[in-house]
Amino acid sequence: MSADRHARTMLPIPDRPSPGLTTYDAKDPDTAYPPIEPLLPPEGAPNVLIVLLDDVGFGASSAFGGPCATPTAEKLAAGGLSFTRFHTTALCAPTRQALLTGRNHHSVGMGSITETATSAPGNSSLRPNTKAPLAMTLKLNGYSTAQFGKCHEVPVWQSSSIGPFDAWPSAGGGFETFYGFIGGENNQWDPALYEGTTPVEPPATPEEGYHLTEDLADHAITWIRTQKALMPNRPFFAYFAPGATHAPHHVPKEWADKYAGRFADGWDAQRERTFARQKELGIVPPNAELTARHDEIPAWDDMPDDIKPVLERQMEVYAGFLEHTDHHVGRVIDAIAELGVLDDTLIYYIIGDNGASAEGTLQGAFNEMANFNGMAALETTEFMRSKMDEFGSPSSYNHYAVGWAWAMDSPLQWTKQVASHWGGTRNGTIVHWPSGIEGKGVMCEQFAHCIDVAPTILEAAGLPEPTMVNGVQQSPMEGTSMLYALKDPEADERHDLQYFEMFGNRGIYYKGWSAVTKHRTPWVLLGDAVPAFDDDVWELYDGSVDWSQARDLSAEYPEKLHELQRLWLIEATKYNVLPLDDRTGERLNSDLAGRPTLIHGNSQLFFPGMGRLSESSVVNIKNKSFSVTAEVEVPDDGASGVIIAQGGRFGGWSLYAKDGRAVFVYNVLGIQSFSVEADAPIPSGTHQVRMEFAYDGGGLGKGGDVTLYYDGDQVGAGRVEATQAIIFSADETTDVGFNSGTTVSSDYNVATSRFRGKIQWVQIDLGADDNDHFIDPDERMRIAMARQ
Numbered sequence: 001m002s003a004d005r006h007a008r009t010m011l012p013i014p015d016r017p018s019p020g021l022t023t024y025d026a027k028d029p030d031t032a033y034p035p036i037e038p039l040l041p042p043e044g045a046p047n048v049l050i051v052l053l054d055d056v057g058f059g060a061s062s063a064f065g066g067p068c069a070t071p072t073a074e075k076l077a078a079g080g081l082s083f084t085r086f087h088t089t090a091l092c093a094p095t096r097q098a099l100l101t102g103r104n105h106h107s108v109g110m111g112s113i114t115e116t117a118t119s120a121p122g123n124s125s126l127r128p129n130t131k132a133p134l135a136m137t138l139k140l141n142g143y144s145t146a147q148f149g150k151c152h153e154v155p156v157w158q159s160s161s162i163g164p165f166d167a168w169p170s171a172g173g174g175f176e177t178f179y180g181f182i183g184g185e186n187n188q189w190d191p192a193l194y195e196g197t198t199p200v201e202p203p204a205t206p207e208e209g210y211h212l213t214e215d216l217a218d219h220a221i222t223w224i225r226t227q228k229a230l231m232p233n234r235p236f237f238a239y240f241a242p243g244a245t246h247a248p249h250h251v252p253k254e255w256a257d258k259y260a261g262r263f264a265d266g267w268d269a270q271r272e273r274t275f276a277r278q279k280e281l282g283i284v285p286p287n288a289e290l291t292a293r294h295d296e297i298p299a300w301d302d303m304p305d306d307i308k309p310v311l312e313r314q315m316e317v318y319a320g321f322l323e324h325t326d327h328h329v330g331r332v333i334d335a336i337a338e339l340g341v342l343d344d345t346l347i348y349y350i351i352g353d354n355g356a357s358a359e360g361t362l363q364g365a366f367n368e369m370a371n372f373n374g375m376a377a378l379e380t381t382e383f384m385r386s387k388m389d390e391f392g393s394p395s396s397y398n399h400y401a402v403g404w405a406w407a408m409d410s411p412l413q414w415t416k417q418v419a420s421h422w423g424g425t426r427n428g429t430i431v432h433w434p435s436g437i438e439g440k441g442v443m444c445e446q447f448a449h450c451i452d453v454a455p456t457i458l459e460a461a462g463l464p465e466p467t468m469v470n471g472v473q474q475s476p477m478e479g480t481s482m483l484y485a486l487k488d489p490e491a492d493e494r495h496d497l498q499y500f501e502m503f504g505n506r507g508i509y510y511k512g513w514s515a516v517t518k519h520r521t522p523w524v525l526l527g528d529a530v531p532a533f534d535d536d537v538w539e540l541y542d543g544s545v546d547w548s549q550a551r552d553l554s555a556e557y558p559e560k561l562h563e564l565q566r567l568w569l570i571e572a573t574k575y576n577v578l579p580l581d582d583r584t585g586e587r588l589n590s591d592l593a594g595r596p597t598l599i600h601g602n603s604q605l606f607f608p609g610m611g612r613l614s615e616s617s618v619v620n621i622k623n624k625s626f627s628v629t630a631e632v633e634v635p636d637d638g639a640s641g642v643i644i645a646q647g648g649r650f651g652g653w654s655l656y657a658k659d660g661r662a663v664f665v666y667n668v669l670g671i672q673s674f675s676v677e678a679d680a681p682i683p684s685g686t687h688q689v690r691m692e693f694a695y696d697g698g699g700l701g702k703g704g705d706v707t708l709y710y711d712g713d714q715v716g717a718g719r720v721e722a723t724q725a726i727i728f729s730a731d732e733t734t735d736v737g738f739n740s741g742t743t744v745s746s747d748y749n750v751a752t753s754r755f756r757g758k759i760q761w762v763q764i765d766l767g768a769d770d771n772d773h774f775i776d777p778d779e780r781m782r783i784a785m786a787r788q
Helices: 071-078 093-100 133-137 212-230 252-258 266-281 305-338 381-386 404-406 449-461 483-487 559-572 777-786
Strands: 047-052 081-083 145-149 177-181 193-195 199-200 236-241 345-350 431-432 442-446 499-502 505-510 512-519 539-542 603-606 628-632 641-650 649-660 663-669 674-681 685-693 702-708 714-721 732-738 758-767
Touching: 047 093, 047 449, 071 305, 071 345, 071 431, 071 777, 081 483, 093 133, 093 145, 093 449, 133 145, 133 177, 145 212, 177 499, 177 559, 177 603, 199 777, 212 236, 212 305, 236 628, 266 305, 305 345, 305 381, 305 404, 345 449, 449 483, 499 559, 499 641, 505 559, 512 559, 539 559, 628 641, 641 758, 663 702, 663 714, 674 702
Parallel strands: 047 236, 047 345, 081 442, 145 177, 145 236
Antiparallel strands: 081 431, 177 193, 193 199, 345 431, 499 505, 505 512, 512 539, 603 758, 628 685, 628 758, 641 649, 641 732, 649 663, 663 674, 674 714, 685 702, 702 714
């Protein structure tokens, strides 16, 4: 192996031309220059594929003893190493930012998700430029880089299609190619996609067989094949992060039907069945114990009989969703094998970015937005039973019940968000690299964390951590390379100290011991009375004899507990965890949280063609009076189509023209719909169409009166009996002149939603008392200039 001639600690690697003779005439026989050589990593650097699934608990995948068939994971495990004590942060965006930087999540500003960012450094959602991402380091060392799937690391005020794009994968993130979505979750049937930073539409419809995971796999396969066809000597770094199996649990019916009847005996029985299988496979040691169910999680036998068929179907759909996801991961890996480079590809298959999600309420949800808006009561047992056959389909936005999440974390306590206990943070991980690891089918028991992945890849590639990237001095990575364990699966663990924290749930691991305290319950979103931090009850576990945190030793070893509590505080101080922040509603308010907003003031002006505007890109009309005014040009044969729409099938509102008449519809969670139609068509020519909503007040999510106007003259009135208080959607957007994604109203589809006529402008005003019901040009200009 030849010596690497590059000084790679400063990136980009400085150009250093060699001094020598410069001739006057290129034909001079003494003219000599070395050939141009493309930048490549050191000889022997492997291709790298990271697969990161979403919201998969430790006990879900068959590769780790669970009920959901994952043959791809099992095949990789048979030819590689399975890490049974690999950990995440307990939540998606923090895990992803930690994974891609090699630093703890608070160190890179991602103490929670981007939507709850504050001005505190550990929770700002801003990655410091002193902590360059792995993809940037690899790209600047000669790797080809690409990401496919979910990116939830973009600060909400930077997530619009106008940027800035510093935190987007294909700009500041270091990925040369990006195809996927920005945010926490997406509709698998009708996703809001980006190619680079450009919004794109899915290539097909659900009726034509479209599914997001399959689409992402198609793009990943095409990119890998192209990369190896055009640059076979250059290694690739591919990051495949599908939105699966995060809610909504969307999967073709035949995949869910494979599991029919498999979960009829409920989550308690399934948890015991999984635990027995885990012992049989050697995933957990013989002395491991199945942890008890907490009182906050209902027993299966205590659930009403009339809801149990719905609960069964929820789990069948989820199991099919995970198997479907693993199948498409397999397609990507098969493509690598067909190119003949599988042996030289370091694969991390991380089965979940946190524990299983318990955000679906105690009975699950047909539309998870109901719970997020404090309106879960609308989904009655009768309603849920009427929708059983639609779970997983394009008409659903479903999630499973808390009990299933708990079962999918067998044998551990708690779930996603609960960073204190292993149920929130332990995720089975498989490493496959035939030419670089020792042993096949081996269970590795070393403690590891997602911050260990980046330093492992750099060491495997023979690359140093950079001390300077783009002119900025870098802080050291905080993870521990796992290469020692890949070379010797029996080696003693080297990562022996790690803190955990999420929404006040916190814990620490140190040399086998763990001290933990659960502060809040993830599925209780409103009205939860949490204790003061100093009143939290800490538990103590000895991992050398208690693999699953089943036996609390805090009473027996109080001094050991105090030692670890102090150590947690030291680590928390070191990594920007403080101040602890367990606020909920306040953190959703940008003014109280102290983060910037894209939108300011009480008015917003839109123009035709604007679209794919996230909720954070649009003035918030919830729980207040507001008006929508549009100046339109109507052809002689009448208007049709959307003037402006926010949201989609599972919640939102739309002002549109139908049979020439203006219509306002408010869709509550896809369960209730309220429509008000004008008495007459919009006249041909240039006119103002206006909708005024007078909010009832007296609390959140109340109704209001709707009045429609043409040029200030009333043409219709009606009622909206209820509204959504918190959020319309995690992925649907606001569009002017059309309705992308799913549609708010069944009166039109995506194709027919385009406005026939011409829209000059649309303006939303909050709480404005405009007795003229008309906006003159000077007033519109004032609003426009006030926003500069």
